[in-house]
Amino acid sequence: MHALWIVRRDGVPMSKTVAKAVLVLDTLAEGPRTASELARGLGVHSSTAMRMLQPLVESGLLARGSDGRYRLGLRLAELGQQVLEGIDLRSVARPHLVALAEATRATVHLSQLVDDRIVYVDKIEGAATIRTWSRIGRSVPLHTSAAAKVILAALSPEHRRRLLAGHTFTRYTEHTITDPSRLDDCIAEAARRGYATDEAEFEPLVHCIGIGIPDINGRVGAAVSLTTVRGALDAAEVRRLVPHVRNTASAIAADLGHQSH
Template structure:
């Protein structure tokens, strides 16, 4: 990459955090004022930056157009695929990527477990929000009115003795999930399967998907499952960043 192109890209990255003067950009990037001015004029001519009335420069309309086009072109499954497989390689268990589908979650991608005893699931299958780790990871990040709409009236369907069928019990669990950043399915949907899941955020900061690891009771105990939570959360963050999410 040529030095001019590299410096121009660095200028755009700096301006993404807020307007700046020529002098400020020169100090941050260790570039001479005349070089900064030359690059800024070229970027301004192409509408990548815009000079404000106070002399500072900011991101221009062409950058906004490019950013919007890039975000619209992102595919959740494609953005997540590599990260899901890396997680599967590290833990050896079933990994799912799930997304909201009406009032349920649907599995949009899957990495199979290396163990002979594994969870049965298939891409395209759906599951209830209130009884799955992926569903609860999403519900925990939704505003109350949207949560109300998705859950409907209680009691919620019971799948096992552990399913939370009342709103009070579910809300308590969701509060814990929001606080720690991940949700747990404690044999609530299937009697022999436990899961941990973390939400995936889009560029607007909305929780639109979730990453999970699912393991049978006889393969990993509860302590072993909880030990996977940091890695699941890190994978969900990596996918979120691929989708344009910026935590700061």
């Protein structure tokens, strides 16, 4: 029997089996599904869907929960990390981060959404003598970080709820946001103005401005943030610093292939 093929947008043929497997992965990226739900989305019988799903489960690309629903497997996280290392956002962004740190004498971070965590992937220490808690590879606190807020603001509501599901709103300072509805307001505000702030919410005296970095498809899964150490970050200073951070984010996005309109 001859294999059936379809043509991708770039003109390269792709087998229908592979195309359906990709559709399964894209569907499950939005949330768990039952075999019947996946079968309907694929336009195939449930038994056909099961035959397709089984090798994906065995390879670790998918996992089946106790409720019978399928979700993305941990193997995808491993492969995703390898892809990130191959694309190497960090090496693309680093010269821009260094330039921002030198221009502002502030500490600069690069954060990225990896699987269901937002992590620090690079850090350029500024001229301040106080060192911050952040470390490369460490998870970004979702309810305090400017970078996390601006990335969360760019996600679909469902994806955002999944990341925040079960999140503990630990109080770190007197300014920490501990009310989920207040965080929702901050995320909405970040979406409206195009940047987010951390006003001494995780560490006393530490203030941050974060701006998202769109990829070649316009999706925001990373952010650059500027960290200053001082008693307060007033409105005038925010207006002065935001363009520096925005220009850096735009330059990184351009190097990643994003075309602004």
